[in-house]
Structure formats: structure tokens, C-alpha cells
Amino acid sequence: MKNSKKYICVECAYATMSWIGKCPQCNSWNTLIEEKQQEKEFISRQEIKLNLLKDIKIDPHEIIKISDNDLNMFFGDGIVCGSVILLSGEPGIGKSTFLFYLADNIESSRKIYYFSGEETLQQLKIRAERLELKKDKFFLSNNNDLTAILELCKKERPDIIFFDSIQTLKHENIENDGSVSSLSQMRICANDIVEFSKSFNIPVIIVGHINKSGEIAGPKIIEHLVDVVLYFEFDARNNYRILRSVKNRFGTIDNILFFDMLAKGLKVVDNNLETLKGKNIYNSVVGKCKTIAVEGIRTFLIEIEALVVPTVFVNPRRYSEGIDVSRVNKIIGVINKYLNENLNNYDIYVNITQGIRIKDVGIDLAIAMAIYSSKINAAIKGDTCFIGEISLTGEILSVKKMFNRVKEAEKYNINKTYLSENIDIENKENCIIIENVRDMKNIFNK
Structure with a gap:
């Protein structure tokens, strides 16, 4: 076999035989790295077999149930x-602790x-002793040779596998200087893990670190290969952990779940009331x-603060x-025009008190009310x-989901x-219709 070189973009996996400064596919600068590889000899392929959709059987054991109902629904009724x-x-946010918590609830x-x-x-x-983990079939190893690990798992067929983390895995087909976190190493390890998981129908959870910009460290193609991408975030003000799904082929995206980090591990915070x-x-x-607000399948109360000076x-x-600042600027523009409030000479600060990030457009009216309340110095009930x-x-x-x-x-x-449409609900007297931003003035006059 002959050694050859090619250059891979770490953002979009674009490949070229020579180095260039700007990736022509994703337009990123200085993202191409050299990757040595061996040209493989021709291998005869297996015959392709097609299956009729109606003939494919679904085994009820294809989903691993989680005893914590909130976490079970978060994954989409279990782990597929x-x-x-x-x-x-x-680093240090509690990813490994979450894996122990998950193991205890499987x-x-x-x-x-x-x-x-x-x-x-x-x-x-x-x-495990600190978290009081009580699990009989929980096997541990600090081996990081992926080839040996997958060979073991092919023989013993566990029900689920945890890798902590992909940055520490080594692959025998990658020649390097001993580093285990090179981009090419992570990419080929991710490829092999996905191929193994699909071939043997075994779910795998991979821990990945993030870089300075807050994105998952390593080639972007890893996020495209996997089925589910989760972010574990930290609310410094309330000391809560927030589990957020940004990709889920089997459930709802943008779903979030609150955890309280206690001495004995994580505890799910129910209904977000405890955050207040x-x-x-x-x-x-x-x-x-x-x-x-609505994030994924969850609805929860949030408080929005605004300061206009x-x-x-x-x-x-x-x-x-x-909140996305562009959304705030749009709402400020609407207030300027339709409430005749000149906000061009004011600094405006907007914040969600629980320290979480919300993409839901249903909070626009609350943002406008908080800004308008601060501007006219009138309290909201x-x-x-x-x-x-x-x-x-x-x-x-x-x-x-009104x-x-x-x-x-x-x-x-x-x-x-206050909402924009009639809802078929028992206590209709509690719902007040507001159709236009101009009607916000009348709320403070009542």
C-alpha cells in the first residue's frame, strides 16, 4: 500500500490533495489540516439486500427505558x-456524573x-460510592484502544456503551506522534463507533469536550454522524445544570431538562418552579x-427583566x-413605531432571570412588556x-402549544x-385577548 496525503477541513470535512487557505465549501479560513492515509487495495463488496418496509419487524426491546420519566421522555420515550x-x-460541569446518573436509572x-x-x-x-450507585451489571475499564474495545464488545454484546471521552480514544490505523486527540483520530473513531453501533444494534453514548467558542471540539462531521447531540450547560446564578438537545432523530430538538447538582449527584428539577x-x-x-416558554416538549414559567436608562x-x-439580541432589537423597533416611544437615546438591557437561553418566539410579548414597563416606570402585576x-x-x-x-x-x-387568541379552557375569564402592540398602553391603565 502506498502512503498519500490529503487535507481535510475540520469544519465541513471538505477534502483536497493540496493545502489552501480558505475552504471552498464552508468559506472558513485556515481550517484545513494534513492527514496521512494509506491507499487501500480494491475489496470485493457484499451483495446489497433490500427489505420491503412492511416486512421489517420492530422488537419492543429496541428501546432502553429509563426509570426517571422526565429523562425518559427527553430522549423520546427511551434510548433507541x-x-x-x-x-x-x-470541563467539570458534570458530564461523567450525568453518565453515572443515567446508568443508575437504566x-x-x-x-x-x-x-x-x-x-x-x-x-x-x-x-460511584459518593453517588451511591447501585448497579449490578455496570462494568468499568480505562482502556482507550478503540479497536480492542470494539472487538470485546462484539463478543460480549453489552446493552449500552459509554465512552468518556472521544478525545482520549486511540485508533490503530492512525499514525501520529502519540497524541490521542488529533482531528483525524477523532473522525475515524467516530466513524467506527457509528458503524459498530448500527451493525450490532447497541446504543453508544460518547462524551465530547467543547472548544473556546463553546462548540464541540473536533471535526464538525462528528455531529452529522451521530443520531443525538446533547449539550450540558451550567446556570451559575442558580447552580443548576441544563441538558439541552440540539439534534435528535428520535425525539424533539431544543428540548431542555433542569438538574440540581447535589452532594450525592444529580436530581431532576420538576416544572422549573424550584428555579424561582x-x-x-x-x-x-x-x-x-x-x-x-416552550422548549421541545416542555412548557415552563420564566421571568424576563428589562432595564431602560x-x-x-x-x-x-x-x-x-x-435571548438573541437581534430579536430584542426587532421588538425595540416595533415599540418605537407603534407606541411612539423614542428608545433611540436609551441603553436597554434584557435578561432571563433563570440564566437559560430561549429561542421560543412566544416570549416576544413579555419582552416588549418588560421594556415598556421599564421605560415608563410602571410596575407589572x-x-x-x-x-x-x-x-x-x-x-x-x-x-x-397555546x-x-x-x-x-x-x-x-x-x-x-394576555394572549392573542381564544382558548377552549374552563377559566376563560383569566385569559385576556391582546391583538396589537398599541393595546399594551391600556394594560397599565387598568
Whole structure:
């Protein structure tokens, strides 16, 4: 076999035989790295077999159930056999602790293999004792030779495999200087793991680190290969961990789940009410507004704060935490036009108090109310919430899962819910229709 060279883009996996500064596929600069490879001899292929859709049988054991119902629904009613899940997060956030928590909640009859290239067996034992892990079929190893690991798993057929982490795995076909975290190494390891998982119908969970920009370290193609991509995030203000799905072939994307990190491990925070504990959430406050957000299959209460103050700069500041600043700028423009409020000479700060990031457009009305309240220095009643998307024409638009949002508001004893459409619900008197941004003035006059 003859050795050859080619250059791979770490962002989009574009390949070329010579180095170039800018990738022609994704337009990224200085992202092509050299990869040595061996030209393979021609191998005869197996005969392709096609299966008729109606003849394919689904085994009820194809899904691994999780005893924690919230976590089970998060994955889409369990972990699908043959799926590959990528779990990523900052160092020390609790990725390994989450794997132990998951193992403890998987059906007791399932055999779990855990391969760690970052900790010794003694360190893993100490963590298991601290978390009071009670699992009979939980096997540990600190071997990081992927070829040997897959050969072992082909013989012993575990029910699920954990790799902690992909950056520590080594592959025998990659020649390098001893480094185990090279981009080519991670790419070929991911390829082999996915191929093994699909061939033997064994689910695999891979831990991956993130880089300085907050993205998963390594070639972007890894995220395309796997079935599920999860991010484990940290809310520093409330000391909560947030599990977020950004890709899921078997369930809902943008789903989130809150965890409390305790001395004995993780605990799911139910209904997000605990994230507001210690606060009087029903006080009337200037610039603070409640809404019901939807992320994936979950609906939960959030509080939005806004501060509007005269600017001392030529260009006023626009700061947003947890919300896309471009959305905030759009809402500011709508307020300027349809409420005749000149916000061009004011600094505006917008924040979600729980420290989470929300993409849901249904919180637009609450953002507008918080900004307008701070501008006119008028308090919003603490037992009200606002649901709706704001269009560029100033109209309040309906959003998805409106019925679920209103029912969620009732759990928190919200007496008035402002929304854009009639809902078929028992306590209709609690729902107030607001059709245009101009009607926001009337709310403060009541």
C-alpha cells in the first residue's frame, strides 16, 4: 500500500490533495489540516439486500427505558438501540456524573460498559460510592484502544456503551506522534463507533469536550454522524445544570431538562418552579414580566427583566442575556413605531432571570412588556403573564402549544394571561385577548 496525503477541513470535512487557505465549501479560513492515509487495495463488496418496509419487524426491546420519566421522555420515550449519542459540555460541569446518573436509572437487567480514558478505576469507584450507585451489571475499564474495545464488545454484546471521552480514544490505523486527540483520530473513531453501533444494534453514548467558542471540539462531521447531540450547560446564578438537545432523530430538538447538582449527584428539577425558590414571584416589579416558554416538549414559567436608562454614548447599548439580541432589537423597533416611544437615546438591557437561553418566539410579548414597563416606570402585576409573538406590523400573533402554555400558567396561580387568541379552557375569564402592540398602553391603565 502506498502512503498519500490529503487535507481535510475540520469544519465541513471538505477534502483536497493540496493545502489552501480558505475552504471552498464552508468559506472558513485556515481550517484545513494534513492527514496521512494509506491507499487501500480494491475489496470485493457484499451483495446489497433490500427489505420491503412492511416486512421489517420492530422488537419492543429496541428501546432502553429509563426509570426517571422526565429523562425518559427527553430522549423520546427511551434510548433507541443502535443510536449514537454525543454529550458535550464544559470541563467539570458534570458530564461523567450525568453518565453515572443515567446508568443508575437504566433498567436493572441491562448490561452497561463504561470506558474512561480520563480517570483510573479507583477514581471511578470513589465517584460511584459518593453517588451511591447501585448497579449490578455496570462494568468499568480505562482502556482507550478503540479497536480492542470494539472487538470485546462484539463478543460480549453489552446493552449500552459509554465512552468518556472521544478525545482520549486511540485508533490503530492512525499514525501520529502519540497524541490521542488529533482531528483525524477523532473522525475515524467516530466513524467506527457509528458503524459498530448500527451493525450490532447497541446504543453508544460518547462524551465530547467543547472548544473556546463553546462548540464541540473536533471535526464538525462528528455531529452529522451521530443520531443525538446533547449539550450540558451550567446556570451559575442558580447552580443548576441544563441538558439541552440540539439534534435528535428520535425525539424533539431544543428540548431542555433542569438538574440540581447535589452532594450525592444529580436530581431532576420538576416544572422549573424550584428555579424561582426563595423569591416572591408574585411581587409587582417595574421591568419584570412573566411568560410561559416552550422548549421541545416542555412548557415552563420564566421571568424576563428589562432595564431602560438614558445613554451616555453616541450609540446606545443593546445587551441581551439568554435571548438573541437581534430579536430584542426587532421588538425595540416595533415599540418605537407603534407606541411612539423614542428608545433611540436609551441603553436597554434584557435578561432571563433563570440564566437559560430561549429561542421560543412566544416570549416576544413579555419582552416588549418588560421594556415598556421599564421605560415608563410602571410596575407589572406579579400574577400576570404574557404570551405571543410580535410581528413587524405590531400585531400579536398566536404561537404553538397555546393551550399547554395557559394550563401551565394555571399551575403557578397566574390570575391573568394576555394572549392573542381564544382558548377552549374552563377559566376563560383569566385569559385576556391582546391583538396589537398599541393595546399594551391600556394594560397599565387598568
